Amino acid sequence: MKAGIYLHIPFCKSRCSYCDFATDVFKNAETVERYVNALCKEISNSRFQIPDTENQKPKTKNQIETIYFGGGTPSLLSPKQLERILNSIHKKFSVEPEIELTMELNPATMTLETVREYRSLGVNRASFGAQTFDDTELKRLGRKHTANDVRETIELLRNAGFDNVSFDLIAGLPRQSLKDWQRNLDEALKLKPEHLSLYLLEIHEGTPLAEQIRSNRQPLPDEDLAAEMYELTIEKTARKGYAQYEISNFSLPQRESKHNSKYWLCEPVFAFGVSAHSFDGERRWANERDTAKYVALIEKDESAIVYEEAIEAASEFVFLGLRMMKGVDLAGFEKRFGVNLLSKYAEDIERLRSLELIEIAENRLRLTNKGALFSNEVFAVFV
Numbered sequence: 001m002k003a004g005i006y007l008h009i010p011f012c013k014s015r016c017s018y019c020d021f022a023t024d025v026f027k028n029a030e031t032v033e034r035y036v037n038a039l040c041k042e043i044s045n046s047r048f049q050i051p052d053t054e055n056q057k058p059k060t061k062n063q064i065e066t067i068y069f070g071g072g073t074p075s076l077l078s079p080k081q082l083e084r085i086l087n088s089i090h091k092k093f094s095v096e097p098e099i100e101l102t103m104e105l106n107p108a109t110m111t112l113e114t115v116r117e118y119r120s121l122g123v124n125r126a127s128f129g130a131q132t133f134d135d136t137e138l139k140r141l142g143r144k145h146t147a148n149d150v151r152e153t154i155e156l157l158r159n160a161g162f163d164n165v166s167f168d169l170i171a172g173l174p175r176q177s178l179k180d181w182q183r184n185l186d187e188a189l190k191l192k193p194e195h196l197s198l199y200l201l202e203i204h205e206g207t208p209l210a211e212q213i214r215s216n217r218q219p220l221p222d223e224d225l226a227a228e229m230y231e232l233t234i235e236k237t238a239r240k241g242y243a244q245y246e247i248s249n250f251s252l253p254q255r256e257s258k259h260n261s262k263y264w265l266c267e268p269v270f271a272f273g274v275s276a277h278s279f280d281g282e283r284r285w286a287n288e289r290d291t292a293k294y295v296a297l298i299e300k301d302e303s304a305i306v307y308e309e310a311i312e313a314a315s316e317f318v319f320l321g322l323r324m325m326k327g328v329d330l331a332g333f334e335k336r337f338g339v340n341l342l343s344k345y346a347e348d349i350e351r352l353r354s355l356e357l358i359e360i361a362e363n364r365l366r367l368t369n370k371g372a373l374f375s376n377e378v379f380a381v382f383v
């Protein structure tokens with residue numbers, strides 16, 4: 001089985017009100033350079049292995065078919081820093097020639113020259129957070145770009161040779177109406193990206209947005225309205241030729257995110273950097289969440305891993321697989337785990353079917369459109 005690699009670049013120009021990722025406000029170039037040095041060192045010293053299920057022994061060199069730079073704002077890296085990180089990966093791993101190499105970008109943070117250099121280094125997929133085409137909402141969220149910056153970013157990426165572009169939008173923002181969301185969708189589809197991630201807003205404890213809602217400075221998003229927005233999303237994207245392949249992700253044919261699909265299919269992903277979470281099919285582990293502590297640990301040749309657990313593989317295979325609209329292959333599940341899924345969860349599955357949250361078709365267990373909206377209730381059964 002081939003793996004993916006995730007690299008976390010935590011630096012941002014500012015922090016968004018809804019974000020609960022491990023991020024740091026960008027301070028100076030020296031801090032970023034020190035972090036890149038630590039990242040390269042962590043990669044070089046790593047001992048990750050994927051067990052060979054046929055021969056029951058680890059392979060000498062893991063094969064990598066996706067690389068994903070997330071954050072934070074990876075586009076704050078200079079092309080030379082990006083090249084150093086990629087060189088470290090190529091020395092340590094066997095990288096497929098036709099790799100999907102994604103970099104997250106922030107609108108209005110790049111020049112055409114820089115993006116062309118990223119492209120020349122092998123970055124062939126760009127992903128960025130548009131979030132909304134309403135400038136007032138963007139300010140409310142703490143975003144520094146404008147709606148027009150999003151349009152200009154798409155044009156810049158096209159001019160640099162990118163033919164695989166994705167961006168995010170968030171539905172259900174405080175004070176956002178159904179008409180507002182429809183306008184967002186229309187604007188997004190007009191730009192014709194190959195991929196769209198269209199999320200319903202989640203309120204994370206500890207974020208500025210959660211505090212604003214708690215203190216009544218922002219209204220609590222309306223769940224019924226969010227449901228209408230989700231239904232509208234499915235309808236409008238389908239009309240423009242986008243397939244919903246995962247609860248929140250839509251793509252043109254053959255443009256699904258290969259890297260993100262690895263998480264949903266329980267395939268191995270080796271992750272590097274502060275707060276990075278890895279998975280090898282049997283266990284999950286995570287790095288130190290504080291950037292300064294992470295760098296200090298790596299510089300002292302110590303492990304940055306602060307958490308590790310063995311996972312219940314069968315359970316994860318089901319609830320993560322159900323995020324994909326094609327669902328879980330029942331025959332494949334039984335072959336892999338030696339258990340009949342329908343028998344094991346017979347009572348729960350019957351209840352979820354009666355609520356029209358799941359369906360069984362072509363020997364696959366999958367969410368209905370209604371089930372996708374209430375997916376957490378379905379997932380709770382299998383956790």
